[in-house]
Amino acid sequence: MIDWLARLGGRQEDEERIVFDTPTPARLAMDATVMTPLVHLGILDVSGDDAERFLQGQTSAQVSLADGHFAPLTCFCTPKGRVLANAQLWRVAEGHYRLLMHRSLVVRLHDHLKKFAPFYKAELQLRDDLALIGLIGREAPAVAEARLDVLPPTAWHQANADDVQVLAHPGPRPRLLACLPTERAEETWQQLSDQATPVDNAVWRLHDIQAGLTWLNADQADAYLPQMLNWEALGGISFKKGCYTGQEVVARAHFRGQVKKRLVRGQLEGERLPALGSAVKDANGKGLGEVLSAALDAYGQAEVLAVLSTREAAEPLDVDGQQFKRLQLPYPLERLDPESLAAAT
Incomplete structure (x- = not known):
């Protein structure tokens, strides 16, 4: 991914940051449509005949709600209710789910979940072959419709076009995240550049902050109850589903007001x-x-x-x-x- 970005003017300052020579990128995002490579985020896939049942016992989401349209927030916890990773969950196809999280937690969550996967017909896959591109701006939905051939979804929902999924995130300006194969990333970036200006991915992180949304990294894992991240206020916890790892502690903190x-x-x-x-x-x-x-x-x-x-x-x-x-x-x-x-x- 870094190779194609370098050809298009991006510079990697560290593993989690790509910068461009665009002046005042955060201010530009207030008035224009911008795009940014979301290199600080990563993807873990869960697939197989038992993928839904497997995830249902591990995550705070009601997995059946991830139906190819709704793409809920979720989290994975320790038995003590501490968040190992917070993520967004969506369905790619029947029996195939995708998890978006901070890149530093993808391997860690994979290694945690693989301890339980042998009891199910479920496979875990690290998706280093996928690219994530963010669009921000009032015209971002129109740009996505024109260049990605999708009808833009509402917040925490998805739209699909062939092997591309487009997800909407909240923020002070409309935000869309495109997940697509890396081999298509350069061509897609060039198509989007007709109507969107490249900016540092720090701009996306700023809009996450302004949306009251934080993605834990590996240094922050296993330290907070989901409610300490306001996860139930963002719709990231189902209190109507059955048991999952940490559910008892999370529910007790909610119903007894112990946050x-x-x-x-x-x-x-x-x-x-x-x-x-x-x-x-x-x-x-x-x-x-x-x-x-x-x-x-x-x-x-x-x-x-x-x-x-x-x-x-x-x-x-x-x-x-x-x-x-x-x-x-x-x-x-x-x-x-x-x-x-x-x-x-």
Whole structure:
């Protein structure tokens, strides 16, 4: 994937970041249609006669809802209810499911799930042969319809065209994610470039932050209950399905109101991006939590998502000497059943 991007002007700064020479990319995404390679994300496939039954016992999603149209958020937990990986699930074909997550967790989740796969007619496959391209902008749906030959879906749904799946994600501007074979990526990128400008994939990560959505990486796994990521408010937990690994702890935390930390959106008064894991401290220097996601916004200020204690804190808060200003999340902190999301289409 990197080879074709290099031919088209992309530069790899590290394993998770591709940059282009486009000036002010975050600001451009506010007014124009942009596209970006989502190299920080990865894919794991689950297929076979028992694929649905296998996943049903492992993941927080009601797998039957992933019907080729609805593509729900989900997560995989330890028996103690801690998130090993949070993901988006969709159905490619009968008995063939696809999971989108942070690239650093694909192998780790594969190795975790393969311990249980021999008990089912199910196979796991690391999909290094797939490319992920993001479109952002008011005209992104029209561009996708014209260049990818799909009717754009609504948020957390999918549309399909041959061997391409297009998924819609929420955010301050319409966002679409195209998953396609790597051998088609360069041609598709060139077709999209007639109507979309290439930008760094940090722009997509900024829109995730503004959507109140974080994708855990390998360093953050096995540390948080799903509710600490606001996962039930995003429709990522079915409380109507049967048992899955960690379900008892997750359900108890929900019904007894025992969630002591929550994902919070904020802005730092400065242009310095904090390292992931940086402590958020109150006015007395006491740690309240840590930064999970960070990106520079259109005005050059750092926006972050952090998991913080829900207890009352002495203001102002700060991260590495930069004041932390709380920003409103774009969704209420209340349970959103994926069943209702699926039925709304």
